[in-house]
Amino acid sequence: MTQIEIYLLAGAAMFCIGLYGLVVRPHLLHKVMGLNVMAVAVFLVLVSVARRVPGPTPDALPHAMVLTGIVVSVAATAYSLALIKRIYTETGAVTLQETDDDA
Amino acid sequence: MPNNIERPRRAQHIVAVGLLVAVFVLLARAVLYIPMHDTGVASSIQDNLQISGVLNPVTAVLLNFRGYDTLLEIAVLVLAIIGVLSLQREGMLASGRLAPFADPALSLLTRILVPMMILIAGYLLWAGEKAPGGAFQAGSILGAAGVLVTLSGHVRPGWLSPAIVKIIIAVGFVVFLVAAIIPMFFDKNLLEYPLHLAKPLIILIETWLTFSIGMILVTMFISSAAPITDDYVRGDAT
Amino acid sequence: MNSPVLWLDILVVVILILLSIRIFSEASLFKSVVLFIALGLFVSFAWVKLAAPDIALTEAALGAGVTGALLLDTVGHLRSRNVPYSKHRHAEDGTSSNA
Numbered sequence: 001m002t003q004i005e006i007y008l009l010a011g012a013a014m015f016c017i018g019l020y021g022l023v024v025r026p027h028l029l030h031k032v033m034g035l036n037v038m039a040v041a042v043f044l045v046l047v048s049v050a051r052r053v054p055g056p057t058p059d060a061l062p063h064a065m066v067l068t069g070i071v072v073s074v075a076a077t078a079y080s081l082a083l084i085k086r087i088y089t090e091t092g093a094v095t096l097q098e099t100d101d102d103a
Numbered sequence: 104m105p106n107n108i109e110r111p112r113r114a115q116h117i118v119a120v121g122l123l124v125a126v127f128v129l130l131a132r133a134v135l136y137i138p139m140h141d142t143g144v145a146s147s148i149q150d151n152l153q154i155s156g157v158l159n160p161v162t163a164v165l166l167n168f169r170g171y172d173t174l175l176e177i178a179v180l181v182l183a184i185i186g187v188l189s190l191q192r193e194g195m196l197a198s199g200r201l202a203p204f205a206d207p208a209l210s211l212l213t214r215i216l217v218p219m220m221i222l223i224a225g226y227l228l229w230a231g232e233k234a235p236g237g238a239f240q241a242g243s244i245l246g247a248a249g250v251l252v253t254l255s256g257h258v259r260p261g262w263l264s265p266a267i268v269k270i271i272i273a274v275g276f277v278v279f280l281v282a283a284i285i286p287m288f289f290d291k292n293l294l295e296y297p298l299h300l301a302k303p304l305i306i307l308i309e310t311w312l313t314f315s316i317g318m319i320l321v322t323m324f325i326s327s328a329a330p331i332t333d334d335y336v337r338g339d340a341t
Numbered sequence: 342m343n344s345p346v347l348w349l350d351i352l353v354v355v356i357l358i359l360l361s362i363r364i365f366s367e368a369s370l371f372k373s374v375v376l377f378i379a380l381g382l383f384v385s386f387a388w389v390k391l392a393a394p395d396i397a398l399t400e401a402a403l404g405a406g407v408t409g410a411l412l413l414d415t416v417g418h419l420r421s422r423n424v425p426y427s428k429h430r431h432a433e434d435g436t437s438s439n440a
Contacts, residue, residue, distance in 0.1 A: 003350050005135060007391060010354040012130035014361050016123045021365040024119050029370055029415060033377050036408065037361050040384050045134060047391045052139055058392050059145040060160030064169065066396055067161070067239045068176045071316060074403045075183035078323035081415045082190040085327065088419055161395070227395070235395035247402035250410050320407055327411060 004048045011044035026095040028084045032077060039073045156301025158233035165237065166305045170294040174283055177276045177312065184272055184319045191326045206256065213255040220248035228313050232302070238275075238312035245313060246320025253325055268322060275315025279308050353387050370419075374412045381405030 021034025043066045050062035148160050155163035165173050224241040231237030283294045360380045367373045381404035388397035
C-alpha cells in the first residue's frame with residue numbers, strides 16, 4: 001500500500017464518519033461538525049490525488065481547489081452557526097426534530 | 104415506555120451504520136480505482152506557467168487559469184458574511200467587545216504573536232508569486248490574528264468604524280471583479296489579462312484579497328460571537 | 342515498503358479516524374468541539390506529509406483556529422444561562438434569571 005492509498009482510504013472513511021454525524025446525530029452542532037469532517041475528507045482525497053505527480057512538486061489544481069475550499073467551508077460554518085444561534089434564540093431548540101422531549 | 108422509544112431508535116441506528124459501512128466500501132473501491140500514473144493537468148500547468156505572470160503554479164491556477172472559480176468563491180465569501188451580518192442583532196458590529204478584560208498573560212502572548220502573524224501574512228503574500236503562499240494563506244493568517252486579538256479582550260480601534268469594516272470586506276471582490284471585466288473592453292475575454300500586465304495585476308488583486316479575506320474571517324467571528332454585555336435583557340422589552 | 346515514513350502516515354491516519362469517530366460518539370458537546378480542533382491540527386500534519394505546507398498553514402489557522410473558536414463560542418452560547426426570547430415571554434412568574 002502506498003502513501004497515497006493510505007490517505008485516500010482515510011478520506012473515504014472520514015467521509016462516512018462525517019456523514020454519520022450529519023445524518024444520525026440530532027444536535028445541530030454535531031451536524032455542522034459532520035459537514036466539516038466530510039469537507040476535510042474530500043480535501044484529503046484531493047490533496048492525495050495531487051501527490052500522484054512524479055517529482056517533488058504536487059499537482060497545483062487540486063491544491064488551489066482545497067485552498068479556496070477551506071476558506072469557503074469556514075465561511076459556510078460561520079453562517080450555519082449564526083443560524084443555529086438564531087434558531088436557539090427564537091425557539092430554544094437545538095435540533096430540527098418536530099417532537100421535542102421538553103415541549 | 105422508554106424501551107419502546109429506545110428500540111426503534113437503536114434499530115434505526117444499526118441500519119444507518121450498516122448503510123454507512125456500505126457507502127465506505129463503495130467509496131474505498133472508488134478511490135482505489137483512481138489511476139495512479141495519470142498526472143492530470145499538472146504538465147499543462149507547467150507548460151503554460153510562463154504566460155500566467157507568476158512562477159507559483161498554485162497562484163497561477165487560482166488567479167489566472169481558473170480565475171473565474173476564485174472570483175465566484177470570493178463572491179461566496181461576501182455572501183456568507185452578508186448572511187452572518189444580517190442574522191445578528193442591531194449594533195453588534197459597533198460594540199464588538201467580547202472579553203471582560205485583557206487577561207495579562209493572554210495579552211502579553213497576543214502582543215508577541217500578532218505582530219509575528221502579520222509578518223508571516225505579509226511574507227506569504229509576497230512569496231506567493233514564486234513559492235507556496237498567496238492571498239488565501241495570508242488572509243487566513245490575518246483572520247486568525249484578528250480572532251486572537253478579539254478573544255484576548257482588546258477593543259477595536261476607533262478608526263475602524265462599521266462602515267470601514269464593510270468597505271474592507273467588499274474591496275477584494277470589487278477589485279477582482281473590475282480587473283476581470285476591464286479586458287472585455289479591449290476585445291478580450293473575461294479575466295484575460297494582457298501578458299505584460301499579468302504579474303502586477305495578480306499582485307494587486309492578491310493584496311486586496313488578503314485584506315478582504317482577513318476582515319471577512321474576523322467579522323464572521325465578531326458578529327457571530329456572543330458579546331459580553333447580555334443583550335437578552337434588552338430583547339425582553341419587546 | 343514498510344519504511345518508517347509510511348508508519349508515520351499510518352499513525353496519522355489512524356489518529357484522524359479515531360478522532361473523527363470520537364467526535365460523534367462523545368456525549369458532551371464541549372468535548373466534541375475540543376476533539377474537532379484536535380482533528381484540525383492532525384489534518385494539518387497530514388497536509389505537511391502530503392507536501393502541501395501552505396494548505397497546512399491555512400488549515401491550522403482556519404480549520405482548527407477560527408472554526409474551533411466559532412464552535413466553542415456557539416457551545417458557550419447554547420449552554421449559557423441566557424434564556425431564549427420565547428421562554429422569557431412564557432415565564433413571566435420570574436423563574437428565569439433575567440436582570
